[in-house]
Amino acid sequence: MALTVSSSDLKWYPVYTHPRAEKKAYAALTEKGVEAYLPLNRKLKQWSDRKKWVEEPLLKSYIFVRIAHHEQAAVLMTKGIARFIYFSGKVAAMPDRQINDLKLLLTSSLELEVTEEDLQPGEKITIKAGPLKGITGEIIAYRSQKQLLLRLNNLGCSIIVNVAASLINRL
Template sequence: MALDKDTGKLRWYPVYTHPRAEKKAYDTLTNKGVEAYLPLQKRLKQWSDRKKWVEEPLIKSYLFVRIAEHDQAEVLMTKGIARFIYFSGRITSMPDKQIEDLQLLMASSLELEVTEENLQPGEKIKIKAGPLKGLTGEMIAYRSQKQLLLRLDSLGCSIIVNVAASFINRF
């Protein structure tokens, strides 16, 4: 992929996929040579006759591509990709830090929950210890537990993880 003219580097873009097409779209993009990221989480699913661990996308119908702006058409021509995400009439990009934070969360052994609830912002915090050391976010009260809220504004969703209060610094 070519470098972005404005910044001299590639940028991350969230893309919306057709329902249940995230994995196939991801595979097709990577086979085309496009850098893509699909955060997957293992979940125990139960059917009437059995239970099985399956990998599901953390954020349904979303994946992330790291491309130059002029490569957007190539991504849209990929089977399973529905559209780019728009904010204020323009295709939105995400800071590298948000993708790095998401990758850090996925590498941890913590159970994550994604919510589209309109959670009210609280104190800004930074984790000072544990597997998520260095991660910043907002502290909220949720289901009577203190948890870290990592808000992904460009996607309109939030990721909530349990963090011990002793691991958190206010700033």
């Protein structure tokens, strides 16, 4: 990208990719010099003849790009990118904190579950110990267990993580 921008002008934006094109779109973005983040989750896949660990996108058809507002057209012209995500008629921007929390979640050894259910907000909490220390979220009743819900605004989905009640503080 030709124009120089300060880091304060850069924001994280979620972009929607074509189905099953997340890795190729990510590679094309990074080849263009765009700062992009594709959250990958490691899963054990079972085939008829073998088992294999594979990295799959945590959020199907989503990539996050950190760009200045005027760079949106260049992102849209990237192979595999379908569109930006809109919220209230504007391109949705995400706080750095949410991307950092997502990266922290993926570095932990916890098993993650992504759901598109419309989960109702509950009591706000923060995790006080363990690999997720410092992450804030909401407590929900889901499958009759206490779990942390890290709501990612403007994405239309939520990430649910099992966390022991002894590791959380009420806000």
